[in-house]
Amino acid sequence: MRSPDELVALFRENGRKVTPQRECIFHLLHNNRTHPTAESIHAEVVKRMPSVSLKTVYQTLHELEDMGEISGLDLGTGSVRFDPNQSVHHHLVCTNCHTVGDIYLEIDSLQLASKVLQGFEVGNAEVTFRGLCSDCKRLGNLI
Amino acid sequence: MRSPDELVALFRENGRKVTPQRECIFHLLHNNRTHPTAESIHAEVVKRMPSVSLKTVYQTLHELEDMGEISGLDLGTGSVRFDPNQSVHHHLVCTNCHTVGDIYLEIDSLQLASKVLQGFEVGNAEVTFRGLCSDCKRLGNLI
DNA sequence: CAGTTAGATAACAATTCCTGTAAGTTAAGC
DNA sequence: GCTTAACTTACAGGAATTGTTATCTAACTG
Structure with missing residues (x-):
């Protein structure tokens, strides 16, 4: 995942709005290696901004996912x-x-012989x- | 998974009761390579025995799972x-x-070098x- | 730099998948 | 055939997530 600042710019470029809620989520995800759930991110967000809803957290996470950032x-x-770790x-x-x-x-074995795949295209x-x-x-x- | 007949015997040996509902589920699972959900098994069971509840299906599936059959x-x-396919x-x-x-x-590569595992014991x-x-x-x- | 508006937010309800409870029903052993 | 543990069903409940809607706000516009 990119840095919070880069995400802010990227969101604006994509016609998405940058809100304090979103920025908070960007910061919480940055360099986060804990594999958080939406719930655990929400718990952290709420410490800083008590009114943020879980739905908002889900929505932002899904947007980041759609953008390939997480x-x-x-x-x-x-x-x-x-x-947020996008390396393989x-x-x-x-x-x-x-x-x-x-x-x-x-x-190496994951380079599969096509015969075992029977037409399946591996993503x-x-x-x-x-x-x-x-x-x-x-x-x-x-x- | 074993054959329906073997499962009937196994259930009795384990002190579990064999009901028509369960036998129906055994037959639907036998040689089934479709990776069915509880819901899809239930849909098939209901065609033959309309009153069977989804709960019964879940319960039987979990029992088979606990017994290591599926x-x-x-x-x-x-x-x-x-x-039901228990081969690796x-x-x-x-x-x-x-x-x-x-x-x-x-x-082969799944035989991992212990250093990358950092104390993790792979099951x-x-x-x-x-x-x-x-x-x-x-x-x-x-x- | 106020007005406009697409998009975001929050509250709330709903959905999906699954599990708990309780009351009735049945298989298996005697 | 009787007993009883086990099974079945209907129903309620729960966890995770999504849909709806009214309100609000970031960012563009003039």
Whole structure:
């Protein structure tokens, strides 16, 4: 995702309006590696601007998603997570605490032989690793 | 997933009761490669037994899941899909029509170097390919 | 720099997918 | 055939998200 300042300019170029609510969301997403949900972003926004509705947060997140600035990830944790990290990477999902980590992989086998694809045109490939994060693993050993 | 007859026996062994509703669901799942949702299974069940509730379908599907006979898949298509195919495979999800196909892959690179995992203990790795299925691709070309 | 207006916001209701509850019904073992 | 745990149904409820609408405001316009 671009910097908040660049997003402001980009929004104006696209005929979208720049509101304080949106700027707040831009800042909260910038360099954010926590894979936040709309709900968690909203919780942070509300600390600064108490009247902002969840709907506004969803709308802004979806606009950023449509513009390719962030990705919505459905990792089976109940709600969609938003990721401003647009470099190619994959995810580690803790089956216990549901935190999401990033992992950078070169997966040669993902260059698939066309025969196995049977006409399917691949846009992208996501790899999701499920297991225990280091914290939950450690706690698990203690119990 | 095992055959309907085997499931009947297995349910009884496990102290679960075998009802006509459940047997109907067993048959609908057997050799089913369509990755049905609870809703779509229910639609089929109702054709044969009009009074069956969606709740009953969910309950039976979850029991089969708990027994390891089917897998629940959250592929970001809105609802959970159930897959009786228990061999190791991955999925092709059409971003247009949301149908789900199977793909069999050997992914050597998924034997990850422990350094990139930073203490994360991997249980399993799922690969989801998103793109256009052959039907949607063809239609896309025509439009 | 006030007026205009497309677009954004907030409050609220609705939707979708799924789960909890409670009361009636049935399969399996005796 | 009786008992009882388990199943089924109807219905309510819940979480995540989206639709609606009236109000408001950013940014353009003169």
